[in-house]
Amino acid sequence: MHIGILGAGQLGRMMAISGIPLGMRFTMYDRGADVPGAAVADIVTGAFDDLQRLRRFAQRVDLVTFDWENVPVASARAVAAIAPVRPSPRALAAGQDRVAEKRLFTRLGIPVAPWRPVEDRGDLARAIAALGVPGILKTRRLGYDGKGQARVRRATDADRAWQLVRGQPLVYERFVNFSREVSLVGARDRAGRTMFYPLAENLHVDGILAMTRAPCADARLQRGAESHLGRLMAALAYTGVLCVEFFVERGRLVANEMAPRVHNSGHWTIEGAETSQFENHLRAIAGLPLGSTRARGHSVMVNLIGRMPPRRSIAALPGVHLHDYGKSPRPGRKLGHLTYVGASRTVRDRLAIRLLRLAGAGTRSFRPMC
Numbered sequence: 001m002h003i004g005i006l007g008a009g010q011l012g013r014m015m016a017i018s019g020i021p022l023g024m025r026f027t028m029y030d031r032g033a034d035v036p037g038a039a040v041a042d043i044v045t046g047a048f049d050d051l052q053r054l055r056r057f058a059q060r061v062d063l064v065t066f067d068w069e070n071v072p073v074a075s076a077r078a079v080a081a082i083a084p085v086r087p088s089p090r091a092l093a094a095g096q097d098r099v100a101e102k103r104l105f106t107r108l109g110i111p112v113a114p115w116r117p118v119e120d121r122g123d124l125a126r127a128i129a130a131l132g133v134p135g136i137l138k139t140r141r142l143g144y145d146g147k148g149q150a151r152v153r154r155a156t157d158a159d160r161a162w163q164l165v166r167g168q169p170l171v172y173e174r175f176v177n178f179s180r181e182v183s184l185v186g187a188r189d190r191a192g193r194t195m196f197y198p199l200a201e202n203l204h205v206d207g208i209l210a211m212t213r214a215p216c217a218d219a220r221l222q223r224g225a226e227s228h229l230g231r232l233m234a235a236l237a238y239t240g241v242l243c244v245e246f247f248v249e250r251g252r253l254v255a256n257e258m259a260p261r262v263h264n265s266g267h268w269t270i271e272g273a274e275t276s277q278f279e280n281h282l283r284a285i286a287g288l289p290l291g292s293t294r295a296r297g298h299s300v301m302v303n304l305i306g307r308m309p310p311r312r313s314i315a316a317l318p319g320v321h322l323h324d325y326g327k328s329p330r331p332g333r334k335l336g337h338l339t340y341v342g343a344s345r346t347v348r349d350r351l352a353i354r355l356l357r358l359a360g361a362g363t364r365s366f367r368p369m370c
């Protein structure tokens, strides 16, 4: 089976790495040829709104998926007229606008933090008056790794926040005083059967994921998150892997955002689960039965951001795996990740601290997980 992927970043690359042993081959579409996917797939270059090139790309493959959630919906629809697109363009659209996403969550009974849409400076003043501070002003579209966000700690921060992100539709959200952040990755096959990974706990530093540990052994949170994700998948008639990020506030799940694709907080599943999120995504879209999502042990995944530690120091740590995305270093850029699967939480946490240090990520916010 020949799979086309819109986007050829590290997610597409890891998808191909897991699909090649299944007998699949890959062609990816991206703006340039110097992309992480180039090591494992043919690359077609073009703009994401060049419908003619996109159609030609679609003609070459059996099936199309995406590794980037901001593929224009019109482009996904044009591709879908030629080859099946899974997840569907409708599911893709659902995650592109923070306001639409929050409305969908609310309609499905999934709690979200109090929020208000913001179009102009007056809206922001009214939102702050209604919801209070602290809060976060976010762009409705195209935000990632904490980009397109401005914190409002007190009411007098409003002007500065407005200047930082103005000029596009925004949303003001109350700041959630969370005890932890967790995420659930699940897969839904073409017949509507679902499988969920164990809940993972995420540590973000400056809005960007620094570390994920799994499983988070909290049966009540697991059940709650599965019920939310299951309803979301059913509502979207979803096929593939879907992730929802949650805050845990006073023991209660508050949904932050969804990603209609494989997710950074699911990278631990490559070594840490019986079937990785990448393989399960491919199985789902290709019409194969899903694989077991059981954890093999206690996993940690640490992102390598901005700079790669010396390969030699990584290789010297028994049991630690390096995933190098083949990207050139740039501050704030995700260049790779490290994983370790331990026999116990204690052993895993000991390694987690070493990996955070190796990644230069600081260990100040480190604490035992749920």
Ligand SMILES: Nc1ncnc2c1ncn2[C@@H]1O[C@H](COP(=O)(O)OP(=O)(O)O)[C@@H](O)[C@H]1O
Residues within 6 Å of the ligand: 113, 136, 143, 144, 145, 146, 147, 173, 174, 175, 176, 177, 178, 181, 204, 207, 208, 245, 256, 257
């Ligand atoms: N309303 C909020 N309350 C508390 N923390 C938040 C809130 N919104 C975002 N954050 C913090 O910023 C991180 C990134 O924000 P998120 O909305 O997930 O954007 P991105 O699309 O960049 O991942 C979150 O994981 C969390 O740590």
Ligand SMILES: [Mg+2]
Residues within 6 Å of the ligand: 245, 257
């Ligand atoms: Mg996020």
